Amino acid sequence: MIKFKDSINLALDHSLRSNNRLICFGLGVNDPSRFFETTKKLLEKYGENRVFETPTSENAMTGIGIGLAINNYPCVMMHQRLDFFLLAMDQLVNNAAKWHFMYGGKKSVPITIRLIIGKGWGQGPTHSQSLQSWFAHIPGLKVVMPSLPSNAYSLLIQSIKDPNPVIFIEHRWLHEISEKKINKKKIKIGDCQLLSKGKDLTVITYSLSTIEIMNLKKIINKSGINFDHIDLLSIKPIDYKSIKKSLLKTKNLLILDSISNPICSVGSEIISLISRDKDIKLKNTPSMLTLPDISTPTSFYYTKNYYISKKDIIREIMRLTNKQIKIIIDRDLHDVPNPKFKGPF
Amino acid sequence: MIKFKDSINLALDHSLRSNNRLICFGLGVNDPSRFFETTKKLLEKYGENRVFETPTSENAMTGIGIGLAINNYPCVMMHQRLDFFLLAMDQLVNNAAKWHFMYGGKKSVPITIRLIIGKGWGQGPTHSQSLQSWFAHIPGLKVVMPSLPSNAYSLLIQSIKDPNPVIFIEHRWLHEISEKKINKKKIKIGDCQLLSKGKDLTVITYSLSTIEIMNLKKIINKSGINFDHIDLLSIKPIDYKSIKKSLLKTKNLLILDSISNPICSVGSEIISLISRDKDIKLKNTPSMLTLPDISTPTSFYYTKNYYISKKDIIREIMRLTNKQIKIIIDRDLHDVPNPKFKGPF
Amino acid sequence: MKKVSFSKLKKIYENSLKIRILEETISREYKKNKMRCPTHLSIGQEIVAASVGILSKKEDYFISYHRSHAHYLSKGGDIIKFIHELHGLSTGCSKGIGGSMHLIDLKKNFYGSTAVVSSSIPIGVGLALSKQLSKEAGVVFIFIGDASIEEGVFFEALNFVILKNLPVIFVCENNSFSVYTHLSKRQPRGRKIYKLVESFGIKSFFANQSETIKMINTINKVISFSKFSKKPAFIEIKNFRYLEHCGPNYDDNLNYRNNREISFWTKNDAVFILEKYLVKLDKTFNHKEFKDSFIKFVNRIFRKIYMNNKPNKINLKNFVYKKA
Amino acid sequence: MKKVSFSKLKKIYENSLKIRILEETISREYKKNKMRCPTHLSIGQEIVAASVGILSKKEDYFISYHRSHAHYLSKGGDIIKFIHELHGLSTGCSKGIGGSMHLIDLKKNFYGSTAVVSSSIPIGVGLALSKQLSKEAGVVFIFIGDASIEEGVFFEALNFVILKNLPVIFVCENNSFSVYTHLSKRQPRGRKIYKLVESFGIKSFFANQSETIKMINTINKVISFSKFSKKPAFIEIKNFRYLEHCGPNYDDNLNYRNNREISFWTKNDAVFILEKYLVKLDKTFNHKEFKDSFIKFVNRIFRKIYMNNKPNKINLKNFVYKKA
Numbered sequence A, B: 001m002i003k004f005k006d007s008i009n010l011a012l013d014h015s016l017r018s019n020n021r022l023i024c025f026g027l028g029v030n031d032p033s034r035f036f037e038t039t040k041k042l043l044e045k046y047g048e049n050r051v052f053e054t055p056t057s058e059n060a061m062t063g064i065g066i067g068l069a070i071n072n073y074p075c076v077m078m079h080q081r082l083d084f085f086l087l088a089m090d091q092l093v094n095n096a097a098k099w100h101f102m103y104g105g106k107k108s109v110p111i112t113i114r115l116i117i118g119k120g121w122g123q124g125p126t127h128s129q130s131l132q133s134w135f136a137h138i139p140g141l142k143v144v145m146p147s148l149p150s151n152a153y154s155l156l157i158q159s160i161k162d163p164n165p166v167i168f169i170e171h172r173w174l175h176e177i178s179e180k181k182i183n184k185k186k187i188k189i190g191d192c193q194l195l196s197k198g199k200d201l202t203v204i205t206y207s208l209s210t211i212e213i214m215n216l217k218k219i220i221n222k223s224g225i226n227f228d229h230i231d232l233l234s235i236k237p238i239d240y241k242s243i244k245k246s247l248l249k250t251k252n253l254l255i256l257d258s259i260s261n262p263i264c265s266v267g268s269e270i271i272s273l274i275s276r277d278k279d280i281k282l283k284n285t286p287s288m289l290t291l292p293d294i295s296t297p298t299s300f301y302y303t304k305n306y307y308i309s310k311k312d313i314i315r316e317i318m319r320l321t322n323k324q325i326k327i328i329i330d331r332d333l334h335d336v337p338n339p340k341f342k343g344p345f
Numbered sequence C, D: 001m002k003k004v005s006f007s008k009l010k011k012i013y014e015n016s017l018k019i020r021i022l023e024e025t026i027s028r029e030y031k032k033n034k035m036r037c038p039t040h041l042s043i044g045q046e047i048v049a050a051s052v053g054i055l056s057k058k059e060d061y062f063i064s065y066h067r068s069h070a071h072y073l074s075k076g077g078d079i080i081k082f083i084h085e086l087h088g089l090s091t092g093c094s095k096g097i098g099g100s101m102h103l104i105d106l107k108k109n110f111y112g113s114t115a116v117v118s119s120s121i122p123i124g125v126g127l128a129l130s131k132q133l134s135k136e137a138g139v140v141f142i143f144i145g146d147a148s149i150e151e152g153v154f155f156e157a158l159n160f161v162i163l164k165n166l167p168v169i170f171v172c173e174n175n176s177f178s179v180y181t182h183l184s185k186r187q188p189r190g191r192k193i194y195k196l197v198e199s200f201g202i203k204s205f206f207a208n209q210s211e212t213i214k215m216i217n218t219i220n221k222v223i224s225f226s227k228f229s230k231k232p233a234f235i236e237i238k239n240f241r242y243l244e245h246c247g248p249n250y251d252d253n254l255n256y257r258n259n260r261e262i263s264f265w266t267k268n269d270a271v272f273i274l275e276k277y278l279v280k281l282d283k284t285f286n287h288k289e290f291k292d293s294f295i296k297f298v299n300r301i302f303r304k305i306y307m308n309n310k311p312n313k314i315n316l317k318n319f320v321y322k323k324a
């Protein structure tokens, strides 16, 4: 059994070993938490020159990473919450995303920025934002959001190898997810994975929502509903070809964009793409499930109906397929990824 | 005749006069340029306590504006380019947008942030970005984008009066646009305006694209094509009711999102909204025109095909209506709003 | 410079005792998993807030960061609403929406605390500008940690404070750590934060919390300086947190802090030092009754919550925008 | 401290003369509306770049801000590609995509200039870290204006430079203005930028461009300090731009600058001061030939462009991402 957080650690270890110019830095990389255990042993193996703690200076550190990257030191920068990275939008958007373009292709910026999205245990308004649609909007950035240990492993290695800036977003609730063993097959940035097949419906997920639907697959299948499950993996570039192929078959779409606010979201972008495609004719209007257009509250009580629940998903699938699913009673607490989790982050 | 920039000036003057707690600040407000002439005479009338220059500290100044606003000094903050405001995303998103929410409604943040979008005369990658879709994505913000002197006047007054943070985005090329006289009729934030009526097509525009289509209206009408022209004015909240009403009639949609990159754009959001609405059945797949997913180049030569041209618009309308329009030969330079314009900003 | 009076010292003592009792109760009760939000306790650092709370005026504002319980409480923030907030109840000071990291009590001029490092600094500066404009009495106390010094916005804010000569007092609690990371990994060795700030042209002070009485007098000096000079001021106070960065436990088993330092600070606990000092000055000084009754008061609040923790329904939508 | 030699001074003179000639030509030709991009000219400030260009080493890197023509040229940046860049041609140093505000010449170790205030500072710091890691010779010169001091990222960068002891030399050209706004509206009165930086623990220097020879020697001193101490350094140079902030014209009709100041700086033009000094040292010193041939060279470049300004087609898409 290998956990997501360990696969990240393995991918970092592998990358540091195979490229001795690779640099990793961020708050917490060398502290006892070892960045949610994802940077374990790296300091010991590669030394403080290559793996280092930083001052709490998100904006400058991003620029410093760009400076390293354009002088042939690819790097991985890490933020324990995406929210903190908002301080560095100038460096990200005005420099990292544009450097290769604005000097006519002279220098690219091989920087990978790991961002963690928080959820539950009262993360609240300033510790739970997920802004993948912001990053996807910006020309020059790539956006990768893995779902399982194997694809996290492969995609982190690819992101680090990529000569361009890659925003690599990990949902905190994935860190404890495990697979039997890691499949080291290379996944190209821009390729989705098809996690199940079926003719009734296409379900598009990414990051945590992939797990959300996987946890429901059995019960849905039992009710005689079979669906193509597309796990995007890469938000930008997006694997439109695979989405289209599936929709030509199922003509029925649910996007589980459950960690995002709705407006100008990745879900909306996908619906816009398929709606402008003359080849695609759906049986139902396309559907997407997102958070409401409201910031995250802290309270256990008020997050309950805020997050998308198993019931919400089941209800939507019943509606789209016009079939009944035996409603499940969900006894899990909605604000922890597993019963052991006690926060705080 | 009154110009857009003068209507902004009038609205600021009116607001400063009618609320003696209102504060205005930003780089250039009191310098000889008077912020593209939009802050003319304000210093003289209201004094340096209420209208002041600031250090080049976008992030702190935004926080300072929030501090003023929560203590009953509504304010208007201004940035000569939206691009510079990227430095202040922490203050905008983590504080301004959430303050009212995260303290359970205790204090709202009446701040209006004027952002200017650049175009042409080699503004290039770092002086021409328009990120309305970013702002629309964030719960707690409102986003207003006027098109003409009258609506700029009314909407700026409304934005300033609004108890919430409003991002008020002005396209630089609108500043010299004029109307015979200013119509002071109040426009509610969230209401679009219908600038023409017709059954063949619905054209949705905002900001500069409103002018782009207005300049073509005669020639299009002459070819026997009549369209509902919806000028959004407010990007968030969006006037979905009016959009829907028009589409139920025309069943044909062109969104002119010509100052935005395409992915997760306002255009995509509108298409997502209407595509998820069972009541709306279009004759054609909905269409939108945006910039490519590429940053803005500087060169006169390479911006030519980068921006959406009159021809691009005409071609798309012909396709959607299946009618011919006498192609116009456009002799205007594509990188200036009018022949007098010589940059630099 | 007049020394802080006995009666004020007594109040400071009571204030810090209250904070300690509350925080220790939270630490104990947290393990019941009813306060489900990240919680940064102030145990070991209470005296700073307690002193500023007593020595400042009602009309002064406070604004604070993630470790803000002490600041909220020392300003007189509503205790019941505070505990309810940690429990996510609609009766909390932020209706349960903000949690431990986002506290507010406007009646007491506690203007808010928020959790992104340094993010509340410019807001405090804006509040000070609003005071200057309205010629309102009082200053704004901006509480920050030692990591705040690393964020650019701190320096932008400093520049503006001096440029406009705003009524601000920065209180920097330097506990040497940002989460698990010592200053030496984040700031140049030998830096004195207060001297750095002084070089911006802002009057700056330093105090060590283990010299408790001296520290209280220094805080008083800062406040007088600000009052009489009408100039901004800064004070750095060296202190130490006892528990883990975030959460209810001790974490010194992780060995990220020097043992000598740990034992120095626990031996020089400011609340006890002040207590001993008060007893020395007045043999009859006895806080037992005060303490017992406050403990009872606090326990009752928790007990009530546990007896009936069905929260009221609220409609989140109503809080996103204020209605015009 | 050895004084800068006659031959170096001569080179500095030639370097600044070149820059002036180029910038004046741009100012003249700009009015033909063929250079269609915002253009911040360095006329009046050339000597700083010219000196650093001559006194630094090939292996040193430069990184700069919006007013970067002089820095690019003084580092030996390709002149033809520079002029082509301003004309938006694909033969420009940034293929016409960057324009005046985004210059680069990697062959000469000019690593780039960009137009958001202070945005290039941390990138220069990252370059310096890369030099330290690879034990590569040389330092990174980070050019900044006086407004850069107002952006928080400058201080974040300073902190990191000192923390890691990076090979950086900051060159701050303090021309008293940010666009039309004088320092006094943006920074506290009496502030000395170099002293502020010194208080961060970074060796800092000051020079006044009107004392030209002294300034050149001070720049030399900074470079020697950096070389021998292996420590970061900072120099503030007081100077003045002649033309408007952005564009080809004089704008002193707008009266935003003090007349005394204007006449002081034009009377104390550094290029002329250096010229006179050289003539004094060596009566035979004559730059006429050099000047004439350079003017010819420059004019030829412009003429060629105007004879054939059909630019090559490029596919913008190919520049957004680098292919793996």
Ligand SMILES: Cc1ncc(C[n+]2csc(CCOP(=O)(O)OP(=O)(O)O)c2C)c(N)n1
Pocket (backbone or CB within 6 Å): A027, A056, A058, A084, A087, C066, C067, C115, C116, C117, C144, C145, C146, C147, C148, C175, C177, C178, C179, C245
């Ligand atoms: C911008 C930002 N970066 C990182 C964090 C994560 N973080 C939370 S608290 C903290 C430590 C702050 O240390 P300090 O200011 O010294 O306060 P202390 O916790 O010691 O009281 C950090 C880094 C954050 N909240 N915001």
Ligand SMILES: Cc1ncc(C[n+]2csc(CCOP(=O)(O)OP(=O)(O)O)c2C)c(N)n1
Pocket (backbone or CB within 6 Å): B027, B056, B058, B084, B087, D066, D067, D115, D116, D117, D144, D145, D146, D147, D148, D175, D177, D178, D179, D245
């Ligand atoms: C972040 C940011 N804010 C504002 C601007 C607008 N701007 C362009 S140049 C400039 C002045 C900078 O002054 P200084 O650093 O002194 O350089 P100088 O122009 O005097 O050489 C300003 C404010 C910008 N480019 N970036």
Ligand SMILES: [Mg+2]
Pocket (backbone or CB within 6 Å): C145, C146, C147, C173, C174, C175, C176, C177, C178, C179
């Ligand atoms: Mg600390």
Ligand SMILES: [Mg+2]
Pocket (backbone or CB within 6 Å): D145, D146, D147, D173, D174, D175, D176, D177, D178, D179
């Ligand atoms: Mg300047």
